[in-house]
Structure formats: C-alpha cells, structure tokens
Amino acid sequence: MSTSTPLQPLLQVQKVTLEYQTTQHIVRATHEVSFEVDPGDRFVLLGPSGCGKSTLLKAVAGFIRPREGQIVLDGQLVHEPGPDRVVVFQEFDQLLPWKTVKQNVMFSLLASRTLGKREAEQRALHYLDKVGLSKFVDAYPHTLSGGMKARVAIARALAMQPKILLMDEPFAALDALTRRKMQEELLQLWDEVKFTLLFVTHSIEEALVVGNRILLLSPHPGRVRAEINSHAFDLHSQQGAAFQQTARRIHRLLFEEGAVEVPAAENEPAAPVSSHPQKRIA
Template identity: 80%
Template sequence: MNAPLQGHAASNLHTTTTPLLAVDNVSLEYRTPERVVRATHQVSFEIDPADRYVLLGPSGCGKSTLLKSIAGFIKPCEGEIRLLGQKVEQPGPDRIVVFQEFDQLPPWKTVKQNVMFPLLASKTLKRAEAEERALHYLDKVGLTAFADAYPHTLSGGMKARVAIARALAMQPKILLMDEPFAALDALTRRKMQEELLLLWEEVRFTLLFVTHSIEEALVVGNRILLLSPHPGRVRAEIHSHQYDLHSLGGVDFQASARRIHRLLFDEAPEAERELGFADIRIAY
C-alpha cells in the first residue's frame, strides 16, 4: 500500500542554490474585444533539475497560458520568470514545448526528418550529427523501425512519441508538455504515461507537464502545483513521488485524488483543516 500524499513544506520552497526554473509572482493577462482578462494571479514556484513538475487545475485556470509564458511566447504583466537565474524574455532552444496537437509534425517529412528538422533549422548540429542524434532518440522512444515512415501512417501514440523524441533531441534544459496525451484514447494515454516515465528514468530530463486530470498528475508528477479556477492562483504544492501507474485504483491513490479535488474546489480554510496534509504549502 502506498504512503499517504505528502505536502511540500513552505520552509523548504526556497533553497540556497539557484533553481533551474523560478516563477516569481507571475500574473498573466490577455485581451478580448470587451475587456482585459487575468489568466493567472501572482503565481510562484520553483523547479529543480530532473523534477517532474505538474501544473494541475480546471479548464480556464491559466495553466497552459503559464506554460507558454515560461516558453517565452507571452510576457507577464507582473512578476518574473527566470531560467538558471536569467530572466526569460523570448523563446529559446533551452525550453522546448510538446503540444497535444500532433499535426505539428510536417507530413512531407519522414519520422527521422521530423526529429532532425529543429536541429538543422537552429543550426545546432550538422546533418550527419543531427541524423545520429535523431536515431538515438528514436531508439529511446522505440521508433527506430519507423524512422523512414511518414506521419500519416502512424497512430496517435506513435506521433506523440515522435514529438517527444524531437523535443528531447534538442536537449533542452526543460521539456514543456501541454496536455500532450489529452487527444489520445484512454488505453493509449495510459501507455504513453508509462513510456514517458520509463524514458524519464533513463534520461532524467526536467519536465513541466500541464494537465486537468488529477489521476494523470499523480502518476506523472513528483510535485504538483494546484491552481484555482479562473484566475489561476496557487492553491497548494504537494509531493506525489510515491505514485505510478500501478497505484491506480488503490485506496491511498483514490484518497489522495479526493484530497486534491477538495483542495482545488473547496473553500479555505475549511478544506485545509479537514484534509490532514502535513507541511503543505497553501496559498489562497
């Protein structure tokens, strides 16, 4: 039986070393024809190397907008995002995004050419080196036999693996995944979660993963940031490193899922008092 879900002590949130990624009091806004909408409000968290960090919240809480801001596509209206102590001002190869729409793979390129493309376009490697690295990461995701196939011949899960291989081939400091398995059927999604964890065990890359599924967050992440309904504010940050796909359906797993649901949607401070989390970071 798994250990109970544990909170992340507020006193441990800021270490003496520089985190890989620091999101400091970040608020994000966007304009509609009628008004300015605040997507997130004063969100703060830190990610260390080899973390599997999950942003979890309901639709409209700003989690995908926050990921795009970390990628450098959207500037905060308040606060700052830093990568290894340097302010994030624009997109860069040190932050690669994998989206849920796999039509981002050019259909006229083979699987191998798709993985090679950003390496060549960014002039990171010469062709021979790019091909060698592409084949290396295709092997990591189990697609060596499909290196010369075209995207239209692949299943959704295989396209997801190509997108992950292409991202990892750039060897970013942090891999950003925006609900990457949301478009897949339930069985394929579970298989991709398993493969992602196996790949992480081998490569130990740093991952920032966005989802609105509590179960997926518990399986994929070793730390989870809970964001409130719109506008997204930090509700809590918790450790979930004791869970994996084998935990699904377990008593402790289901209890933790219910606790997270209450932290996301119940009013504070009643939810905090009743949940029994120890040393959890709570911010309302």
C-alpha cells in the same frame, strides 16, 4: 564535517500575473503565481479549465510576457522563446507531413543550426530508439497512430536537449489505453534521461502518476492553492487507498472554497500538502 550545497532551482516563477486581450476586454489568466522547479523535477501544473495553466506554460516558453512578476531560467530572465525550452503540444498534427519521422526529429536541430546534418541524424536516431520508433524512421506522419505521433513529438523535443521540457496536455487527445501507455513510456524515458519536465494537465490521476511535485491552481484567474509532493505514486498505485484519498483531497482543494485539511484515515498515508508553494516538502 562537510556540508552539501543546497540544490538551486532551475526555473523560478515569481509572482507572475498573466493577462491577454480578447475582442471585448482584457482577461486575467493568472494572479501572482509563484513556484520553483528543481533540476530533474517532473513538475505538474494542475487545475480546471480556465485556470491559466497552459498560459503559464506559454509564458515559461517565452511566448507571453508577464503583466507582473518575472520568470527566471537557470539564472537568466525569460523574455522570448529559446532552444533551452521546447514545447510538446496536445496536437500532434504539428509534425511536418512531407517529412519522414527521422526528418521531423532532425528538422529543429538543423533549422536552429544546433548540429550539422550528420550529427543531427545520429541524435535523431538515438532519441527515436529511446521512444521505440527505430523501425519507423522512414515512415511519414499520416501512416502513424496518435500514440506514435506523440512519441515522435517527444523524441524531437528531447533531441534538442533543452534545459526544461514543456508539455501542454500532451496525451489529452489519445484514447484511455494509449494515454496510459504514453504515461508509462514517459516515466521510463525520464528514468533513462533524467530531463526536467514542466507538465500541464487537468486530470488529477495523470498529475499524481506523472509528477513528483504538483502545483494546484484555483479556478479563473489561476492562483496557487497548494503544492503536493507525489513521488510515492506510480501507474500501479491508482487503485490503492492512499492514491484515491489523495485524489479526493486534491479535488477538495481545487474546487471547494475555504477547504481545509483533515487528518488522514488510519492506514491511509497521504501525500504531504503545503499551502506555501515556495516551501520545499520532504
């Protein structure tokens, strides 16, 4: 009788403490945070402002070195930025205004010498088609809406074919309708490409929609409160009783000191919660 090989985590964050210097003193952003991301996960870091979630993302990207602990990606210690991790930030003005949409997507491929010009163009066109911008490849950023700029940024990131895509509140600057549309398109894109995603947000609803696993971080400094398996929810679940109940439970776990779990009400199945983030949840 054959046994399946256990899935090996792609990303391991091991007791990571992060600090940064201000003009007056040293600030501790996170304290001994640990979690693992498996291949194909849509893993969300969720917490209030100041909990260190964006700082954690930057540490995974290699922009910040941990004060304590370590970050391991695909068996290699992270100590600097690399093309195996690509970040999509909240600000879409990061697009180069003098380059067309296609040239913006090609830029990273050419600058990193990942591909030659012809191959870079083919890959850029492929991912622009994936995000629905085939008709805008020769447009310039100033002619695009916020949602379209977001699509270009996502296409540019995926064109690098990173081991993990890092997104730091990528839709926070968009209006509510565009934000919902981008969440929907991101999930559709994931269904097609099956990339591994580490996603930062302070929105409980967005976390439940985008993520299949959610790590809850306490207010400053960020500590792990719990991990939630949220694969049961999607954009069409938001008005349902189970979705609303789980959102309330997350809010309690995030903001109420000493919060404990209470049994779910009858006919209101809740997403499983673990206070041990390293433990896999069924």
